[in-house]
Amino acid sequence: MRIGVLGTGTVGQAIGSRLVELGHEVRMGSRQAGNEKAVAWVSGAGERGSEGDFSDAAAYGELLFNCTAGEHSLEALDAAGAQNLAGKTLIDVSNALDFSDGPPPAVGISNKDSVGASIQRRFGDARVVKALNTVNADVMVDPAKVPGDHVLPICGDEQAKPGVVELLGEFGWPAERVIDLGDISRACGMEMYVTLWLGFMNSLGTAEFNIALAR
Amino acid sequence: MRIGVLGTGTVGQAIGSRLVELGHEVRMGSRQAGNEKAVAWVSGAGERGSEGDFSDAAAYGELLFNCTAGEHSLEALDAAGAQNLAGKTLIDVSNALDFSDGPPPAVGISNKDSVGASIQRRFGDARVVKALNTVNADVMVDPAKVPGDHVLPICGDEQAKPGVVELLGEFGWPAERVIDLGDISRACGMEMYVTLWLGFMNSLGTAEFNIALAR
Numbered sequence: 001m002r003i004g005v006l007g008t009g010t011v012g013q014a015i016g017s018r019l020v021e022l023g024h025e026v027r028m029g030s031r032q033a034g035n036e037k038a039v040a041w042v043s044g045a046g047e048r049g050s051e052g053d054f055s056d057a058a059a060y061g062e063l064l065f066n067c068t069a070g071e072h073s074l075e076a077l078d079a080a081g082a083q084n085l086a087g088k089t090l091i092d093v094s095n096a097l098d099f100s101d102g103p104p105p106a107v108g109i110s111n112k113d114s115v116g117a118s119i120q121r122r123f124g125d126a127r128v129v130k131a132l133n134t135v136n137a138d139v140m141v142d143p144a145k146v147p148g149d150h151v152l153p154i155c156g157d158e159q160a161k162p163g164v165v166e167l168l169g170e171f172g173w174p175a176e177r178v179i180d181l182g183d184i185s186r187a188c189g190m191e192m193y194v195t196l197w198l199g200f201m202n203s204l205g206t207a208e209f210n211i212a213l214a215r
Numbered sequence: 216m217r218i219g220v221l222g223t224g225t226v227g228q229a230i231g232s233r234l235v236e237l238g239h240e241v242r243m244g245s246r247q248a249g250n251e252k253a254v255a256w257v258s259g260a261g262e263r264g265s266e267g268d269f270s271d272a273a274a275y276g277e278l279l280f281n282c283t284a285g286e287h288s289l290e291a292l293d294a295a296g297a298q299n300l301a302g303k304t305l306i307d308v309s310n311a312l313d314f315s316d317g318p319p320p321a322v323g324i325s326n327k328d329s330v331g332a333s334i335q336r337r338f339g340d341a342r343v344v345k346a347l348n349t350v351n352a353d354v355m356v357d358p359a360k361v362p363g364d365h366v367l368p369i370c371g372d373e374q375a376k377p378g379v380v381e382l383l384g385e386f387g388w389p390a391e392r393v394i395d396l397g398d399i400s401r402a403c404g405m406e407m408y409v410t411l412w413l414g415f416m417n418s419l420g421t422a423e424f425n426i427a428l429a430r
Contacts (some may be wrong), residue, residue: 104400111320199397
């Protein structure tokens with residue numbers, strides 16, 4: 001599949017590299033074509049990797065990942081262009097970490113709203129699914145890094161979800177460990193969880209962990 | 216031990232009943248002595264249960280539980296009186312659920328602040344430990360209701376924690392499943408988690424679940 005990965009940070013690079021490894025063709029998008037990190041990524045990614053601006057990467061992808069910082073995702077997607085998102089599955093991996101008051105960060109959009117929901121509101125023709133933002137980048141693309149039956153909550157567009165679950169399966173997430181929380185309004189809880197995630201990380205001394213559900 | 220339980224709701228009743236069952240003497244506190252729910256609770260609790268207003272229950276307890284609704288906890292503790300909290304361990308079980316905009320609730324205090332931290336700020340001589348707010352009332356007092364090695368994050372006053380861990384052990388929480396997140400500032404993540412908890416509850420169709428940590 002041709003996939004557009006918007007964002008050149010740790011998350012975009014981890015997801016882009018894993019997708020290429022799985023045989024997909026990936027275009028990494030950033031504010032301007034020729035972005036230093038994107039070019040470096042392409043040189044390591046081999047012939048299935050390419051880069052361009054947000055609009056170019058979004059037009060290229062049959063499916064898109066939003067790996068931009070949540071505080072700036074709407075801007076980035078405006079630059080990508082609504083017409084390049086329409087009808088496509090957009091997997092939103094972002095967290096809106098607000099460091100304006102120093103660490104630890106606040107959650108920039110919270111309580112009844114979320115980055116995921118605000119993207120779906122602004123781009124009504126995109127099929128937004130929130131996923132993967134509850135784990136570290138390494139764990140996102142290789143869940144076996146953490147032992148046990150830990151889980152991945154997702155939420156969002158009903159028609160897009162089966163394809164997302166399949167792609168998560170390629171990453172290594174068994175379908176029974178993907179917990180469907182419902183529509184995109186549930187992204188709120190998935191994004192607010194980052195504050196507890198930071199607490200666990202601080203206490204455990206590692207980012208390579210995840211939650212399991214006992215019931 | 217003599218314990219004051221502030222609040223007469225589901226959580227206060229579950230904790231009060233469990234403490235009495237464990238042999239402690241419990242006074243349930245509410246806005247006014249003679250509260251209908253408190254009186255009904257006392258009649259079921261036997262000779263180790265009593266009730267009174269917030270101030271009476273707080274004065275009575277060598278250790279206190281705040282089981283009032285988080286949105287009103289500061290008021291309730293003002294009524295309890297700073298002099299009745301001073302030097303005592305205060306286990307804050309509250310969540311600030313703001314239903315003013317209808318369900319699902321927003322988290323009334325969030326992002327860099329929390330009910331737990333605001334209580335510690337206002338009552339500097341109390342030893343505040345946040346605990347138990349991440350699970351349903353039934354699970355709080357009987358963790359074996361949920362199978363598996365699920366966990367309970369806590370945070371707060373360092374001197375008070377060992378006693379809290381011991382009391383949680385009486386409830387059935389093994390010490391190795393109590394995850395110390397650090398000081399009371401970490402209550403923020405523990406309280407913001409309620410939004411994801413509500414998502415899991417909605418998806419699982421039960422409140423009898425909890426998270427485990429895979430690492």
